[in-house]
Amino acid sequence: MTACHAGAPPQTSDAADLSAPAIALVGCPNCGKTALFNALTGSRQKVANYAGVTVERKEGSFRTPAGRPVRVLDLPGTYSLRARSPDEEVTRDVVLGRRGGETAPDILVCVADATNLRLVLRLVLELKSVGTPLVLALNMMDIAKRQGVEINVERLSAELGVPVVPSVAVRRGGTQALLQEIDKLCLGGETLRGSNSWHPLEAGELRALHREAERILKACSFRPADNTLTGRIDRVLLHPVLGTAVLLLILFLMFQAVFAWAEPVMDLIEGSIGDLGALIGGLLPDGLLRSLLVDGIIAGVGSVLVFLPQILILFFFIILLEDFGYMARAAFLMDKIMGGAGLHGRAFIPLLSSFACAIPGVMATRVIDSKRDRLATILVAPLTTCSARIPVYTLIIAAFVPNTTVWGGFGLQGLTMFGLYATGILAALLVAAVLKRLVWREQPEPFLMELPSYKRPSLRNVALGLWQRGTIFLKRAGTIILTLSIVVWFLCTFPAPPADATAPAIDYAFAGMIGHWLEPVLAPIGFNWQIAIALVPGLAAREVMVSALGTIYAVAETGDAAAGALEPLLAAQWSLPTALALLAWYVFAPQCIATLAVVKRETNSWRWPTILFLYMLVLAYTASYAVFHISSALLG
Amino acid sequence: MSLLTNTSSTVRLGGGRRGLRGHVAGLSPVDVSGINRDELERRLIEMGFIEGARIELLHEGPFGRDPIAVRVDDTTVALRRRDANLVIVTVQEG
Numbered sequence: 001m002t003a004c005h006a007g008a009p010p011q012t013s014d015a016a017d018l019s020a021p022a023i024a025l026v027g028c029p030n031c032g033k034t035a036l037f038n039a040l041t042g043s044r045q046k047v048a049n050y051a052g053v054t055v056e057r058k059e060g061s062f063r064t065p066a067g068r069p070v071r072v073l074d075l076p077g078t079y080s081l082r083a084r085s086p087d088e089e090v091t092r093d094v095v096l097g098r099r100g101g102e103t104a105p106d107i108l109v110c111v112a113d114a115t116n117l118r119l120v121l122r123l124v125l126e127l128k129s130v131g132t133p134l135v136l137a138l139n140m141m142d143i144a145k146r147q148g149v150e151i152n153v154e155r156l157s158a159e160l161g162v163p164v165v166p167s168v169a170v171r172r173g174g175t176q177a178l179l180q181e182i183d184k185l186c187l188g189g190e191t192l193r194g195s196n197s198w199h200p201l202e203a204g205e206l207r208a209l210h211r212e213a214e215r216i217l218k219a220c221s222f223r224p225a226d227n228t229l230t231g232r233i234d235r236v237l238l239h240p241v242l243g244t245a246v247l248l249l250i251l252f253l254m255f256q257a258v259f260a261w262a263e264p265v266m267d268l269i270e271g272s273i274g275d276l277g278a279l280i281g282g283l284l285p286d287g288l289l290r291s292l293l294v295d296g297i298i299a300g301v302g303s304v305l306v307f308l309p310q311i312l313i314l315f316f317f318i319i320l321l322e323d324f325g326y327m328a329r330a331a332f333l334m335d336k337i338m339g340g341a342g343l344h345g346r347a348f349i350p351l352l353s354s355f356a357c358a359i360p361g362v363m364a365t366r367v368i369d370s371k372r373d374r375l376a377t378i379l380v381a382p383l384t385t386c387s388a389r390i391p392v393y394t395l396i397i398a399a400f401v402p403n404t405t406v407w408g409g410f411g412l413q414g415l416t417m418f419g420l421y422a423t424g425i426l427a428a429l430l431v432a433a434v435l436k437r438l439v440w441r442e443q444p445e446p447f448l449m450e451l452p453s454y455k456r457p458s459l460r461n462v463a464l465g466l467w468q469r470g471t472i473f474l475k476r477a478g479t480i481i482l483t484l485s486i487v488v489w490f491l492c493t494f495p496a497p498p499a500d501a502t503a504p505a506i507d508y509a510f511a512g513m514i515g516h517w518l519e520p521v522l523a524p525i526g527f528n529w530q531i532a533i534a535l536v537p538g539l540a541a542r543e544v545m546v547s548a549l550g551t552i553y554a555v556a557e558t559g560d561a562a563a564g565a566l567e568p569l570l571a572a573q574w575s576l577p578t579a580l581a582l583l584a585w586y587v588f589a590p591q592c593i594a595t596l597a598v599v600k601r602e603t604n605s606w607r608w609p610t611i612l613f614l615y616m617l618v619l620a621y622t623a624s625y626a627v628f629h630i631s632s633a634l635l636g
Numbered sequence: 637m638s639l640l641t642n643t644s645s646t647v648r649l650g651g652g653r654r655g656l657r658g659h660v661a662g663l664s665p666v667d668v669s670g671i672n673r674d675e676l677e678r679r680l681i682e683m684g685f686i687e688g689a690r691i692e693l694l695h696e697g698p699f700g701r702d703p704i705a706v707r708v709d710d711t712t713v714a715l716r717r718r719d720a721n722l723v724i725v726t727v728q729e730g
């Protein structure tokens with residue numbers, strides 16, 4: 001098979017053309033594959049998932065200096081083709097051409113961190129056995145030069161038997177040599193694919209290859225005494241006390257940013273959605289269409305869209321810290337605590353993200369390489385208190401918890417809020433421990449992670465990463481969440497109330513029927529039929545519960561004003577045990593269709609969102625039951 | 637194996653303290669970790685823990701001094717002590 005099609009007619013579009021030769025970027029984690037991919041393709045890239053697995057698939061296209069269109073694949077980092085995580089399986093299968101529906105790449109570009117060649121040279125030797133034309137790109141040459149690392153490129157190329165080119169992924173023109181090499185490989189169109197003799201390597205073979213890599217490294221490169229900048233930074237950031245303090249400070253900043261900075265933008269979005277609703281409401285005659293558009297679609301999608309600023313800010317921090325090289329340090333510092341719950345140190349970041357919203361949290365689990373660990377993290381992430389619970393917590397706390405201070409200065413209301421957060425975290429760790437120890441009966445996975453040297457993040461990479469996260473989220477809001485909003489609207493609207501209706505319209509609709517039907521089931525945990533009905537639209541998004549209660553108690557105001565008007569009403573109508581039981585319900589209840597949809601997408605099956613929904617439901621019911629009865633007994 | 641009997645100058649990496657320097661003497665032939673030993677061995681080799689590699693224990697985790705960050709030749713690797721126990725280090729005095 002030829003590597004490239006020399007005689008192919010010139011392409012008129014830059015869009016991925018399936019007949020164009022395909023290049024796959026392979027290499028150890030953190031060597032700059034994604035940066036190189038971004039440098040080659042600009043924004044001409046498509047992010048999706050590999051079929052059947054939840055590993056991200058990034059494909060893009062570009063033209064070589066000779067004008068040849070080329071497709072590029074960015075692959076997850078790996079130290080060897082012997083796969084042990086879904087990420088690495090994808091890399092292996094793509095490289096070997098084993099992924100169904102995809103042909104093997106025509107050229108492999110092995111990307112190496114020029115300042116850290118030892119491990120990647122072993123990988124190069126392994127990749128040679130695959131038989132696909134191979135180029136070694138010595139990336140991060142700028143850093144290598146600064147550190148005084150010298151590499152004899154010609155000698156290295158001769159020793160390895162593959163072309164070697166230097167590259168700087170984050171600098172304009174830094175990929176010139178690589179592009180020329182790709183053109184050269186394509187030029188004859190005759191580059192024959194060798195035979196594939198790859199097999200999973202045993203320890204002995206690994207050792208032999210490592211020795212060979214060591215020998216080549218000695219012969220071809222010189223590095224001065226250790227680079228100390230990373231070491232000096234680590235002396236602070238990994239210090240048992242200082243490092244932990246810095247980590248807490250960063251977390252505090254992140255929280256501050258997510259909640260404070262996002263606020264004005266969220267208000268703006270909320271306002272615009274309200275305005276849009278009012279505008280369309282004004283244009284259309286009163287009727288079903290208006291109700292569908294305004295109350296169903298705009299309100300439903302809007303209630304999820306308001307989280308976009310929080311999600312972008314959160315991912316801004318995550319991408320920045322990841323690019324800087326800090327995430328691996330955070331995982332190092334938190335590994336003991338996460339390990340206590342049977343989780344990987346890297347699970348810390350997704351769980352943290354979930355405080356803003358479980359959606360980015362679930363999306364951030366992609367950094368966890370063990371499949372089970374990742375699943376466990378996804379399943380417990382929705383237990384941490386997301387910001388959508390805050391409006392509900394605030395309403396009930398304000399109505400039922402007296403605004404007094406206890407234990408010298410702590411506000412009782414604040415303490416209650418803190419208690420709810422703490423319960424969420426504890427529950428997440430406990431459920432993870434149960435999953436890993438009892439359900440899956442797993443030996444803990446080994447935790448081996450390279451601590452990369454610190455780097456100045458590249459703005460362009462951060463921007464591209466944010467753009468990708470944003471579009472993924474928006475696409476989801478546009479499809480699944482749109483559909484579900486319509487379903488919930490339908491349930492709350494049909495059938496229409498009779499002309500002489502006295503109760504609020506929702507009481508006559510399917511939602512009302514479901515509420516009344518649920519009432520006996522929910523009575524043991526202290527919920528009345530009003531709560532039962534409000535739980536139905538609250539499925540779309542937790543905070544919708546507040547406005548639903550407003551509708552049911554026929555409060556004229558909406559949004560924040562509704563909460564203000566509701567407080568005295570609820571305080572008068574609900575017993576304290578009922579209120580406490582509802583708080584307990586909200587700590588655990590799986591009331592967020594968007595989260596379930598994301599879990600479906602990230603795990604590629606309905607199985608896990610179903611399990612998530614059911615286990616959280618059981619927890620919520622049990623907790624509310626216990627809280628209702630214990631508090632009833634105590635309060636006599 | 638001699639490298640195991642000569643305890644005066646070899647230690648298991650998992651028991652090492654900050655500042656420990658030396659070379660990898662070998663990977664213990666016995667199962668010390670509870671996980672699949674062959675798999676752990678291969679992972680360790682892939683991260684550069686191979687006979688003769690230069691080792692320095694740089695950092696210890698804040699809780700229970702676990703995990704540890706180890707310099708292995710030019711690479712810094714974080715790992716848990718129980719996994720590090722597979723690695724036997726010839727201590728470099730001074």
Ligand SMILES: Nc1nc2c(ncn2[C@@H]2O[C@H](COP(=O)(O)OP(=O)(O)OP(=O)(O)O)[C@@H](O)[C@H]2O)c(=O)[nH]1
Nearest residue numbers: 029030031032033034035077140168169170323458
């Ligand atoms: N100075 C410099 N920095 C680079 C270069 N290439 C990549 N980086 C930076 O190195 C860091 C890691 O780069 P990535 O592209 O995320 O690495 P990756 O290989 O995709 O990592 P994984 O996907 O985790 O395997 C980022 O902060 C990049 O900005 C380079 O040539 N020079």
Ligand SMILES: [Mg+2]
Nearest residue numbers: 033034076077
């Ligand atoms: Mg990458």
